[in-house]
Amino acid sequence: xxxxxxxxxxxxxxxxxxxxxxxxxxxxxxxxxxxxxxxxxxxxxxxxxxxxxxxxxxxxxxxxxxxxxxxxxxxxxxxxxxxxxxxxxxxxxxxxxxxxxxxxxxxxxxxxxxxxxxxxxxxxxxxxxxxxxxxxxxxxxxxxxxxxxxx
Amino acid sequence: xxxxxxxxxxxxxxxxxxxxxxxxxxxxxxxxxxxxxxxxxxxxxxxxxxxxxxxxxxxxxxxxxxxxxxxxxxxxxxxxxxxxxxxxxxxxxxxxxxxxxxxxxxxxxxxxxxxxxxxxxxxxxxxxxxxxxxxxxxxxxxxxxxxxxxxxxxxxxxxxxxxxxxxxxxxxxxxxxxxxxxxxxxxxxxxxxxxxxxxxxxxxxxxxxxxxxxxxxxxxxxxxxxxxxxxxxxxxxxxxxxxxxxxxxxxxxxxxxxxxxxxxxxxxxxxxxxxxxxxxxxxxxxxxxxxxxxxxxxxxxxxxxxxxxxxxxxxxxxxxxxxxxxxxxxxxxxxxxxxxxxxxxxxxxxxxxxxxxxxxxxxx
Numbered sequence: 001x002x003x004x005x006x007x008x009x010x011x012x013x014x015x016x017x018x019x020x021x022x023x024x025x026x027x028x029x030x031x032x033x034x035x036x037x038x039x040x041x042x043x044x045x046x047x048x049x050x051x052x053x054x055x056x057x058x059x060x061x062x063x064x065x066x067x068x069x070x071x072x073x074x075x076x077x078x079x080x081x082x083x084x085x086x087x088x089x090x091x092x093x094x095x096x097x098x099x100x101x102x103x104x105x106x107x108x109x110x111x112x113x114x115x116x117x118x119x120x121x122x123x124x125x126x127x128x129x130x131x132x133x134x135x136x137x138x139x140x141x142x143x144x145x146x147x148x149x150x151x
Numbered sequence: 152x153x154x155x156x157x158x159x160x161x162x163x164x165x166x167x168x169x170x171x172x173x174x175x176x177x178x179x180x181x182x183x184x185x186x187x188x189x190x191x192x193x194x195x196x197x198x199x200x201x202x203x204x205x206x207x208x209x210x211x212x213x214x215x216x217x218x219x220x221x222x223x224x225x226x227x228x229x230x231x232x233x234x235x236x237x238x239x240x241x242x243x244x245x246x247x248x249x250x251x252x253x254x255x256x257x258x259x260x261x262x263x264x265x266x267x268x269x270x271x272x273x274x275x276x277x278x279x280x281x282x283x284x285x286x287x288x289x290x291x292x293x294x295x296x297x298x299x300x301x302x303x304x305x306x307x308x309x310x311x312x313x314x315x316x317x318x319x320x321x322x323x324x325x326x327x328x329x330x331x332x333x334x335x336x337x338x339x340x341x342x343x344x345x346x347x348x349x350x351x352x353x354x355x356x357x358x359x360x361x362x363x364x365x366x367x368x369x370x371x372x373x374x375x376x377x378x379x380x381x382x383x384x385x386x387x388x389x390x391x392x393x394x395x396x397x398x399x400x401x402x403x404x405x406x407x408x409x410x411x412x413x414x415x416x417x418x419x420x421x422x423x424x425x426x427x428x429x430x431x432x433x434x435x436x437x438x439x440x441x442x443x444x445x446x447x448x449x450x451x452x453x454x455x456x457x458x459x460x461x462x463x464x465x466x467x468x469x470x471x472x473x474x475x476x477x478x479x480x481x482x483x484x485x486x487x488x489x490x491x492x493x494x495x496x497x498x499x500x501x502x503x504x505x506x507x508x509x510x511x512x513x514x515x
Contacts, residue, residue, distance in 0.1 A: 021264055022255040024153050051201075052377075053261045056156040059201025062163045062173050079280040079382060082329045087269020099267040101276060101377050109377045111262040124283035135264065142264055 018090040018137045027054050035141045037132045039073055041108050042066035052108035073130030075104040082119045098122050102145055116146035154187045155199045157241035178206040178233030180220045182240045188256040194374040194503045195256055206233040207371040258375050273376045273501035275328035278416040280382040289330055291434035293321035295415035296334050296457045298442035303454025305485035310340055310460035335415035342462025344469050362478045366398030366509035376501050385502035388424040398509035402426040406490035409474040411498040412455040444487045452485045467497045478512040
């Protein structure tokens with residue numbers, strides 16, 4: 001049904017469809033909670049290691065079934081770039097946009113988007129906090145980040 | 152359950168049964184990941200398992216994969232390339248969906264939705280990190296394609312033979328992905344490259360003086376850039392160190408660097424990781440370095456892939472071929488003077504899958 005709706009309002013820039021978000025039973029809780037604006041990471045009840053993206057083992061000790069925990073949503077920009085010509089043409093209608101690797105204060109790093117600021121103000125080491133954005137095409141909240149509000 | 156999850160279970164079962172821990176595993180051999188992870192499968196699996204193997208391979212021999220893995224593991228151990236090799240196979244089979252697992256590797260799920268795909272964005276992020284940490288400048292990185300292009304003026308087989316460029320040309324070429332300009336990015340092209348490896352006894356019975364493999368090192372750390380242990384030091388550092396040790400060679404004994412150059416930043420990081428200059432000094436070092444065939448340490452005399460074009464995976468083999476030609480004295484029109492030792496590097500994904508070779512024109 002959603003496909004029919006979107007194809008009826010298709011524009012030239014949207015004519016290339018984005019690859020569908022393919023989740024797995026293991027990762028579905030991550031995306032479900034993302035829709036609530038929450039960032040889940042995993043922690044190991046055996047060794048305490050924290051990781052993202054979600055897996056069925058701990059990457060440090062290989063203990064089974066790491067547990068979910070809610071991340072604070074605070075981190076710093078580890079590195080970034082400004083995308084003006086995306087690797088996949090389906091994102092052409094969003095340029096320019098900033099993608100970044102953010103190091104969470106809990107330790108793991110993740111690919112994300114930096115939003116709500118001029119691209120030229122983004123810098124390595126900049127403190128950021130979670131600023132989820134809804135993606136109409138993927139029908140999914142994505143866990144993007146924005147500059148942290150100074151206290 | 153995904154194939155990655157199946158494989159994780161099997162890997163854990165065998166490793167724990169052997170009384171070992173993940174930290175003991177330094178070699179990894181897997182089978183083709185049909186559907187789920189079309190490329191870079193050993194790196195994707197190493198990343199999933201949290202392993203950083205110094206030997207990784209994929210065996211594609213159908214039903215003979217299992218035993219085919221075992222002797223290859225033994226050969227790797229005998230060669231000093233690994234101590235403990237995990238050989239693992241697994242495939243998800245979901246009767247309610249597809250018999251083969253769909254393309255659903257972690258990059259597709261956790262990077263692509265943000266509009267992050269392709270090599271340009273990943274290497275741009277590496278360059279950005281190097282600039283932020285060490286103050287490396289666009290002008291310094293631009294010297295890589297410029298100096299390699301000067302070398303390519305002697306190589307009629309280079310796609311860009313006869314087309315000299317300046318630093319201004321590089322910096323005024325379109326920004327492909329900040330901070331990387333068009334002329335710092337390798338151009339895809341068609342092509343092929345091959346070498347033959349044999350025993351030194353058999354090699355003496357051939358028309359050319361042989362070139363000897365004196366040392367090798369390999370390291371695989373990640374597939375997704377978010378999972379990289381570092382950005383400004385690549386896994387080439389330990390791989391090159393192992394190759395030096397195996398060959399009993401020091402950096403200052405090298406006569407040639409035939410090093411992978413898909414982007415300018417890779418050359419800057421590689422000269423650091425090879426110990427040619429200190430970590431973080433790659434930018435200033437490149438600015439003053441002489442890449443040419445009359446230098447004490449020529450770099451990519453064929454012009455590198457930035458000048459020859461990147462014939463897909465054959466582009467990396469081109470660095471091996473160039474070192475072999477130079478060491479044999481057969482690099483017509485661009486021969487360096489009596490080289491004895493060369494460092495060759497290969498680089499896969501985003502500084503993820505790294506190999507270093509020391510080649511020489513005598514057996515020791």
